Structures are given as structure tokens and as C-alpha cells.
Amino acid sequence: MVAKNANVSWRAPAPVPPAYAAVLERAMQAHQARDLDTAERLYGEVLELRAAQPDALHYLGVLMHQRDRSDEAVRLIQAALKITPKHPDAHNNLGNIHKECGRLAEAEACYRRALECGPTHYNALSNLAFVLEVQERPDEAFETYARLLREAPTFAHGQYMTGLFLRNYAQNVEHVEQSIECFREAYRLDARNVRALEGLGVSLYTLGRHDEAREVYRDWLQREPDNPIPRHMLAATGGADIPPRADEAYVRNVFDGFADSFDEQLLKNLDYRAPEVLADAVGEVLPAADGSLDVLDAGCGTGLCAPLLRARARTLVGVDLSGGMIEKARARGGYDELVVAELTAYLQEHPAAYDVVISADTLIYFGDLAPVLEAAHSALRPGGWLTFTLEVLEGEGDRYELSSSGRYRHTHDHTQAVVEAAGFEHITIGMDMLRKEHGKIVSGWVVLARRGGNDMR
Numbered sequence: 001m002v003a004k005n006a007n008v009s010w011r012a013p014a015p016v017p018p019a020y021a022a023v024l025e026r027a028m029q030a031h032q033a034r035d036l037d038t039a040e041r042l043y044g045e046v047l048e049l050r051a052a053q054p055d056a057l058h059y060l061g062v063l064m065h066q067r068d069r070s071d072e073a074v075r076l077i078q079a080a081l082k083i084t085p086k087h088p089d090a091h092n093n094l095g096n097i098h099k100e101c102g103r104l105a106e107a108e109a110c111y112r113r114a115l116e117c118g119p120t121h122y123n124a125l126s127n128l129a130f131v132l133e134v135q136e137r138p139d140e141a142f143e144t145y146a147r148l149l150r151e152a153p154t155f156a157h158g159q160y161m162t163g164l165f166l167r168n169y170a171q172n173v174e175h176v177e178q179s180i181e182c183f184r185e186a187y188r189l190d191a192r193n194v195r196a197l198e199g200l201g202v203s204l205y206t207l208g209r210h211d212e213a214r215e216v217y218r219d220w221l222q223r224e225p226d227n228p229i230p231r232h233m234l235a236a237t238g239g240a241d242i243p244p245r246a247d248e249a250y251v252r253n254v255f256d257g258f259a260d261s262f263d264e265q266l267l268k269n270l271d272y273r274a275p276e277v278l279a280d281a282v283g284e285v286l287p288a289a290d291g292s293l294d295v296l297d298a299g300c301g302t303g304l305c306a307p308l309l310r311a312r313a314r315t316l317v318g319v320d321l322s323g324g325m326i327e328k329a330r331a332r333g334g335y336d337e338l339v340v341a342e343l344t345a346y347l348q349e350h351p352a353a354y355d356v357v358i359s360a361d362t363l364i365y366f367g368d369l370a371p372v373l374e375a376a377h378s379a380l381r382p383g384g385w386l387t388f389t390l391e392v393l394e395g396e397g398d399r400y401e402l403s404s405s406g407r408y409r410h411t412h413d414h415t416q417a418v419v420e421a422a423g424f425e426h427i428t429i430g431m432d433m434l435r436k437e438h439g440k441i442v443s444g445w446v447v448l449a450r451r452g453g454n455d456m457r
């Protein structure tokens, strides 16, 4: 028994966690494990237990964006920020959603707000530098990347992003040399980021330090003998035999990874025009867009050609090796069928099935074009049209090469010869601007050719 007035020291009782806290924790665990259904249900439970709980609103917003419901995502995170306006993560995540939806000015404003609330939020700083870069404000981007390196030298992702920026926007040799340091540091700080090794190899090669570039890929391959990227890049830098086309595992690996960061990559390629250029080229020779043609989008990627071809197509089929890219194409819509398959094999298995085969920036992963063009010829009905782009290899002669970027380039003469040899007629090979890279125009061959005969609908 304690006397009434005993000198008891009362300890404040441990705060009882609110009922929603355990549910929120489970929701976040499920979210991190990418179990979006469970996470969504649990965030909903949190919001029933405690209306407008800001963390649940914020993370449910992130989840909605992952489900391609970005408008809802923005509304949820803005609601969270009304309650906790100084939350740097929420500002940063809202910025990411705007960035991935292409609203760069809004994204920039969010990252700046994140930095006002949390000046050491280095993810936000790196994101800010990136959106300045893709808004083609290289001086401000340069300043921001420099600040990132100064303030956060051990932030691996920052080193990597700065390395890419310095190489892509290099004004002089020193910038490429600095990019080498950034890539080395990025990899030293986070050995999971093997992309830093690819960056390192490309920068070394750019500076003419070919042996060192090959050494990077050889070391990497020794550590990861099954990884198709260093194998392909070793060939691309002259350290191994050139494959007739990019290995299927390489294409899958690159493009499945690319699909995840597709929206970001697209921002870097705002002026990507290959689909429009091809659709215009083939549009000149096709009958009116009366929805009567069977069309194949060969190497459809995320489906950028679909809206340009839909009106002409009775059926529109997309084929691609990368399941990740096909998923993006499915989300975009417009196709009657989407198939994950290797292109040459697919074409061989579909004789006389198509009136049009269009292939934007896909045959740049083929060195020896003969098999794929012969297969395209056989997949077309008589009178059908093939159109595709290639990267330009300057100069005369019947040549192609695998460049240090990992893509193939073909000369005009080679292209003409191989399209003719596949049996096509009415061949035209023009040159057009296909995209801008780091402020510079990249032109490509634009090929249009017809299978003889006349069976077109």
C-alpha cells in the first residue's frame, strides 16, 4: 500500500500507440515488398481508423501513381501536405510524379520546396538537377550537380547522376575525366549500381582510353559471367567478336530496366520523332486511313507508334522481346494483340500476314540485317510495305559496325544492298532528324520498301 501523500515519483505512462499505427506499419511493409493490393487495402484501413492520416494519404498517393492513377496520386499527396506542409519526402514524391508525367516546372517547384523543408534531402537535390538538365538549362543543372557533389560526396546516386551529366554535356576533356571519377566513386560507394561501370566504360572509350574501357568490361564479366551487358559492351569496344545482332538476354536486360525508368528516359528524349517520321513516310504510299490494314509494330517498345497507326489498322499487333516494354504498351493501349517474342522468329512464323511492318529504332540492335529483312519480306503480303529506321554510319562502302554505345550503325550502301537482296522493290532511303541527345540533333536512315505484287487491301 502506498500512503496517500507518499513522495512517489510518477513516470509518465508510455504513450499507447494509436490503433492505426500497427496497420500503417504493415501497409508500408507490404508496399515496400511491392504487394500493392495488400498495401492499398491496409492504407484504406488506416484512413478508416483515422481520417486524413497524413502518412497514409502520402503513401497511398505514391501507390496510386505506381498503378498509373497519377491524378489521384497528386490529390492524395496534396491532401497530406495540407496537414503536414513541411514534409520534404512528400514534396519530393509529389515532384517525382509531376516529373514522370512530364510536368517539369511543377516538379522543379516541388523539389525546391522539399529542399526548403529539408536542406539535406539529397534525393530532392539530385532530382532538381535532373529536371533542370531535361529542361535544357545546363548551366543551372551544372551548378546544382556541383552543389550535390560538394554537400553529399558519399551519396552514390548523386555521383552517378553527376557522371552522366558531365559526360553528356561535356564542354571539354576535363568534364569527361571528371565523369570517370564520378562513376568510379558511385560504384565504390554502391557496388549494386553496375550501371556506373557501364558509364565508366563509355567515358573511358570516349576519351580514347580503349584498353581501359575493355578492362572495365572484362573485370565486370569475370565477376558476373552470365551478365549480358558487359559481354555486349566488350564486343562494342572491340574486345570480343561482334555478334550478328544484340543478344536476346542483352536486349531484355536493357529494356526491362529501361521500361521502369521509361518516363524519365522519355524526358531526355523529348524530341524523339522516329515513330512520327515512319508513320508519315508510310502514310504517303498507303491508301486512305480506312481501318483496313493488318499492321505489325516490330519492336513496339512502350507503344509510341500505336496512336499513329491505329486509324489505318484493321488489326494492330505489337511484338517485342522485352516483357517490361510490352507491359507499358499494354497500359498505353491501342493494340489488338501484344506478343513477347524475338522479332525474326516471329516474322518467320507469320508468312503473308501483314500489309504494313513498321519498326522504329529497333533494327539498330541488328548488325546483320539480312535474316530479319528476309523474314519481314515473307511476313508481308504482296504489295505490302516495310518501313524502319537505322543509325547512320557515315562514308561509302558496304559496312556496318557495333558502336561503343552498344547499338549498330549501317552505311547507306549497305542498307540499300541488304534491302534489295531481301527481295524488296521501290526502296527509298532518306535521312531525317530522329531525336535530340543532350541538345544535339541525331539523324538516322529512314527506309521505306515494298514487297512486289499487289494484294494490298
Ligand SMILES: C[S@@+](CC[C@H](N)C(=O)[O-])C[C@H]1O[C@@H](n2cnc3c(N)ncnc32)[C@H](O)[C@@H]1O
Pocket (backbone or CB within 6 Å): 251, 252, 255, 274, 275, 298, 299, 300, 301, 302, 303, 304, 305, 319, 320, 321, 322, 325, 341, 342, 343, 344, 359, 360, 361, 362, 365
Ligand atoms: C529503342 S526501342 C524502340 C521502341 C519503339 N519502337 C519506339 O519507337 O518507341 C527498341 C525496342 O526493340 C526491341 N528489340 C530489340 N531487339 C529485338 C529483337 N531481336 N526482337 C524483338 N524486339 C527487339 C527492344 O526490346 C526495344 O523495346
